[in-house]
Each structure stands twice: as structure tokens, then as C-alpha cells.
Amino acid sequence: MLNTVEKIIFILLAITAAGFTFHGFKTIIDSIRKGRPAPELKDVPGSLVKAAIAVLFQQTIFKARKVLSAIHMGLFFGLITYAIVNLVDVLEGLIPGFDLVYGGVHLPNAPTGLINAFNLIADVMSGALLIAITVFLVRRFIVKDKALTFRDNVLLNPKVKAGGQARDSLTVGVFVIMHVGARLMSQAFRLDAGADPFMPIASFLNSIFGASETGVHVAWWISLGWVMFIIPYLSRSKHTHFFMSPVNLGLAKQNPRGQLDPAIPLKVIEGQKFDPGAKVVYDLAWTRVMDAYACVQCNRCQDVCPANFQGRPLSPSALEVNKRYLLKEATFGSHPEKLLLPLTETVISPEAVWSCTTCYACVRVCPVGNEPMADIVDIRRRMLIDGYEIDSGVQNALQSLATNGNWMSKGKRLRGKWAKEMEFPVKNATEEPVEHLWFVGDTASFDERVIPNTKMVARLFNQGGLDFGIMYQNESNSGNDVRRVGEEGLFEQLVEQNMEAFGKAQFKQIVTTDPHSFNTLKNEYPQFGGKFEVKHYTVTLLKLIEEGKLTVKNKLSNYKVTFHDPCYLGRYNGGFTAPRKLLELLGVEFVEMPRNCENSFCCGAGGGQIWMGKVAPGERPAENRIKEALTAFGEGAKDKAQLFIVTCPKDMIMYSDAVKTTGNEGKIEVRDIIQLVAEAVMVVA
């Protein structure tokens, strides 16, 4: 179809485009390689294949925004089809007489059926693409979906602030429309014998514009000439995610969710010495440098972020976007010196760093396997080492943890005080063998508001004939939140103290009250040699009931309850069923909140937030959660007491508080699941 001059121009253009594209990806790969060693990945080919399948079925995006995800799916299949369509179009341009209209009538021995199928798919997909891209453009530019914007108090790269992302989207959006539109037109102009039933859209256009030899040329050039510019552009825009997100997904975190990467890479590279945590962008593990290139900039992570919800200056997506713009300015642009700027000036504000509750919602929801939370923890780690002034409440907590082994400034010896007040002896697991070592945790051991529940757990264990004991003053805080605050040294010290205590004890398994302790004991202690079976008390209680050791004598049908999944039990460790099963056995009326299980909304206490001296303004996540529960209960008959059930001592405090501050006392009451179990099995006190 093309004449010789056209062919030469096209080939030269293609070579140039390939050069720029190669340079683009080489720059990206070089930059990723400058990141620190990441935890070792196993079976990379296997996980890449798994990721490819996930991408093919667009599985990961359906975790949120279902309708938009379906449209994205259309876009995705459209573009995949178009990769082949473009190839065929190039052949049509370069090979004389290569023309696929009307089932390939002009071709000798053409596989007509195959060609017709191809034409039909290409034609329909063109329409799908045009619709999908229009929806996305309308969403961004006409409806101006708030989800695509950032709060004013979030640190943003100046280029992002100046609308860099919107320009990028517009460029690619307009490209797709022109490219697909021109391709449809070039096909329409080819139809010199009227409609082709396998090309309905092109036939329709043909009925308006007719056939035209010149038209074919012009449209072909608009369609494919454009591609030669846009492909190199993609590597320099957020649309690199076309290529990088499947790779990123394939190389995503393999360790358990509840296991943080070490502060200093475990892999020792000759001659390299690392400081703990991250100050500049290349202090991040290479997999997390790559996150920036994989990021779709979809803000799904921001949608689920409790800190962002409260109006705090944290946006996990802004973190990735800023990282991306920083890397771009430094590697594609002429500002390599920016790589040496602290992340707290370029990527995330210090205040935002200290707003994260480490709830993992951002990482969970991200369709491309990014881990903004891990970056935040690394930044905290370095800030602590560098002597950055931290919140006084957090400092007091850390200091107390260092001296007393608990964050509440209580003496070590007071840890077992509640147990000594019990009506039966509670064994000291460091002095006599027990089957279950109960790791009680700070809040459950010391907080007067929670101790009645702690005692109730003991009574139920006792009544169920469970052979259990606690470690009294030998127990120290597990260190879960200490680690997430970034105090790796103190975390290690606490682990050592607990490991020493465990060493003195004889037990078969550990049971915890606190999901935070549960998480680190289960997922992180193994790296320090602590390999034991760890259970949350909901599982232990369920087992006691199922085995008939505790009997539900009193069905609690007078309660209407909902259940809050604590981040560290649910999203981190998949402990969704035991509490629900328990509630079912107790005979309560159960109502699920819209945000449940994996999608549960953080109470706002994790990652050291509960220690903060300064209280941030704005509606607190816990308050929002109480409202969500009340809405879920609806206006229905008020003959039943409405309960908000928790399985974490911190939640007891957070939510009891939130019920008061939202003025909902009398409408909803916060109870630990243990209180209901006690009532149902009629515990003998």
C-alpha cells in the first residue's frame, strides 16, 4: 500500500522510535537496579506466570471500584488486541497487496474464516476502546472525580501539582482516540465494495465517507505514525504501567504480609555498608523503586487509607507518584542531584510519615503489588537513627518500653498483678510446664479498662480445662508496633527479652489476646529463632466450644451485633472465620458492615498511633467506623441491644471512646467477644 518513499520514512521512524524506547526502558531498569537488595524472591518464573494470568484476567483490579475495573478490562483487552492489529496494519502498509478486507478476497489461498474473525474482533474492540477511553477522560476532566485528586496538605512534586498527571492522561487519551479512530477510518476507506459484515463499525463509517485511496494513506499514517511517537513517550509517562505493572506484580512481596523487610538488607554485598532504613530514594529496596514505575496512579490506596480519611497529610499514592516524578527528573531529566534529597522533602512530609497506622490496606488494595507502607516504615527507621524529633507520646512509650518492657510506664512486676487477683491460681509458665503459653500483651495486662476482659479470658480458659499459664514479669511487649514505628533496635531488644523468657518456659503453643502480638510472634519471631505455633484467643475459644469443653447454655438472641476485623488479625493474618463462627455459635443476630474482612477499616491505633501525644483533628477512623456500624444496623426494630464486637484490647479502648465522642452512647455498645462468650457459656466467676 505504501509507496517506496513512505516505506523508507516509516522504517526510519520505527528505528528511531525503537531507539528511544530502548533508551527509556534501559533508564528505568538502571534506576531500579540502584535500589537496595530486596528479600530473596523464590521461583521468579513461576510468580511471573501467575502475575501474567492475574493481569490477563484483570483479577487484582477488581478488589475495588468494580464498574471502573470492568471498563479498564475493556481498555486492557482492546489494547492487547491492538498490539496485534497494529502489527497486521504495518504488514498491510509494507507488503503490496496485503489487504484483509472482505475476508482477504485479494489474497491467494486466504484463510477467510480466520480473517473474518480477526476483522470482527478488531472492529468491535476499536469501539470498546473508544468507549472505555472516553469514560476515563470524562471521569478525569468533566466529572472531575475527587478520587483522582490529592488533599491540599499532601506533599506533592511541583510537576504533579501543576497538573502533570492530567496532561499525561490527556496525551495518552487523545492518542488512543486518534489512533483507534484513524485505524477505523483507514479500514472504512478501504471498503471499495460497500459494507463488510465482519467490520460493522468500519462499514458504517464507509457508508458516510465512502472509499478513498488517499484516505487510506492519510488515516494509516495518522494511526501508525502516531504510534511511533507514543511508544517512546509511554516509557516516560505513568503509562509505563502497561509494561511494568505485570513485572512488578510478578516480583511482589512473597514473605508473609505481617513480616516487615529488615531495616538493613540481609544480603551482604561485598564492600557495601548500609545504614538502617531509608533517607534517599535508592535506600529503598529495588522492588520498591520499581513500585514507582508500576504505579498506575489510580489512588485506590488513598481511598482506603484511614490517615487520609481523617484529613491527615498522608496519601500512599502521592508517595508513589512523587517517587516516580523524582526518579524521572533525576534520570530522564537533568537533575540527578535530586536523588540525594531526603525522601521527607521530596516524597512524603514528616508529618505524613508519622500518620500511618500500618494497617496494610494500601498494599492489599494495590492492583500492581506496590508497598507504600513499607517505604514509610523504612523512612521512620532512618528518622529515628538520625535523631529526628519525634512525637513526645511516642518517645515516652519507647522509653518506657526500653526500661520497663511495656509502653505504659508500669513496673515489670505489675504485669501479672491481675492474675494474682484471680479466684484460682494462674500458672507461671516460666516455672512449670503448660500446654498453652498465654502471651497477654501490654494493654490487656495493665489497662484497668481492659483487665476485666483479661480476667474473663482466664476464667473461660480455666472453665474449659485448658492447661495454660502466663509469663508474669518475664513477658515483655512483643515489639510489633515498636518495629512499625521504626525502632528496629528496640524491637530486637524486646524480641531477645521474650526469647529468653520463652527459653525458660515449657509449652506446646502460644495463645495471644492482642492481634498485634499475634502478628509479630507468628510472622517475625521465626526469623529470630522463635518457631512456635501461635493462636489468637478467638481460635482457642472456638476450639473449646467445638470440642464441647465449653457449652453454650444461653443463646444470645437478644443481641444484634456487628464485628470489626482488626487489621493485624484479619487483613494481615486471615483470621476472619473464627470470630464469625464464634458469634454464630452464640446465637446472636449478625450484621456485616460494608467494609469487612480484607476490606476492614483500621481503627486508627496501629503503627504507634495509639502512643501519639498530639491528637490530629478531623473525624477519627474509629468514629467513622461506629457510624458505619449504626448504618449497617439500620433503623429496624430496636428491641435488641446493638453491639460492636471487637477482638483486640486496643479496639476496646478506641471504639468505646469513639462511641462517646460521636454521642452514640445508648445506641451501640462496644464489647469484647469474650464478654459474649462468658455470658453464653455462663462462666462461673
Place this chain on the structure above:
Amino acid sequence: MNIVVAIKHIPSIADDLPVKGVNVDFDSVDFVLNEFDEQSIEQAVLVKEAVGGTVTVVGVDLIGELDAVLHLALAKGADKAVKITGDDPAADSHQQAKWLSEAIKGMSADIVFAGVQASNDLDGQIGAMIAAYLDMPYIGGVSSVEVSGNTATVNKEFAGGVGAKYEAALPMVVGVQAASKPPRYAPISKVRQIAQSATIEKVAPTGEASAGITFKKMAPPVAAGHAEMIEGSSKEVAAKIVELLKSKGLA
């Protein structure tokens, strides 16, 4: 500039305080750094950061566990640590002041910091007595210190929010109520690193205190009376308070 900080290890009140004979049962309590000494260490390090010099922290090792406190001080920016091997958990502020001043004598100190008081004896004597033994001026209740050349400018706080600014010629002793900035946090990794590498100088206690405290009896306080919690809505509570005030003849 030679900056010296005199610190004190005291029984922790995070635990219930057990009594044995006429004193605390020292075997069943943990010892911690006096909280005002945390402030004075911070103030000393801030002065060093402003004008240069070395910070030497010195304390009496009452129960053989002072090293941990000294390591923490070093991690926060002190340069030298000295412990006086007192080995007597009951040594009172008078005795400790004597031992401390004997140890400080040889340090040619330009400025000596001490916490304004400690929660065990609450007498605020150590700083003042060190000053007397060393024949230096003393200002206590201080909430910030700035040094320039041979003079120190200190802010002192009085009750009722009244403050005063003093200028004093060095050498002097300062009793710190609060540092001009909150004490910094020392990351544990740094403390542990120092614990492995630092050397702590040991000196023997010398000198007898001229006077001190004699304990006659020690007992936990007996709760006298109790608080009554008024329940109800804010209006009801307010009405009850008014009623109460009236009944006591206060309104």
C-alpha cells in the same frame, strides 16, 4: 569547655514500692535515672552543641546497674562517663553530693549540671551541696541555659508563671528543672553499640557527708477519704455541683 552532669539513680515508682525496715526494700525495686537528670543531660548536650566542649556524666553506682544509664547518656551525646562505686542503695543526697563533688573536683569543670531534685528524697539538695563543696555559685529551678564566653545566661522559673533571667560567671552549678528542648530519644541500636564499645571510668567514693537524713519509719500512705464521682448528663452534674457547693456554704 568542660561540662559535667551529676546524675542520680533512684528507685522506680512504676512498681508498687515495697518497704523493708525503715527504708525501701531495695532488692525488690528497679532503679531508674531521676527524670530531672534526663533534662539536665539534655541541657548539657545542648550547651555542648552550641559552644563545643566535652560532657562528662558522673553518678554514684548504688546497686551495680548504673552502666545502662551511663550508656544511654553517652548515646544521647555525652562524651565521658564516670561511676562512683558507692554500692550502698541507701546513700542519701547528702552522702551522694559529697562523693560527687570529690569526683568532680579533679575535672576542672566550667559548668556543672544536676537535676533540680529527685522523686525519692525530694529535697533538691544535691546541686546546691555540690556547689557548696566546690565553692561555686548555684542557681536551681532552671529551664534553659545559654553559655557565651565565660558567662551563662539562665532562665529560672518561679511559681505562678513568673520567670527570671540571670547572668552568672562560670564556673557554676545549675539545678535543671527542664531543658530548653525536650530530651532527645536515643535509638536502642545506638545505645547497644555504645554498651559494647564504651569504657566507663570507675572511681572510689571518698569523703563523709557532714549531715544527712535519719529514717525513723517508712510506710505506704493510707488513703484518707475518697472522691465521689457525680454521674448523669452535664446539666444534672452541674446542678449537683451547685447543690454541693451550697451545702458546704461555698455559694
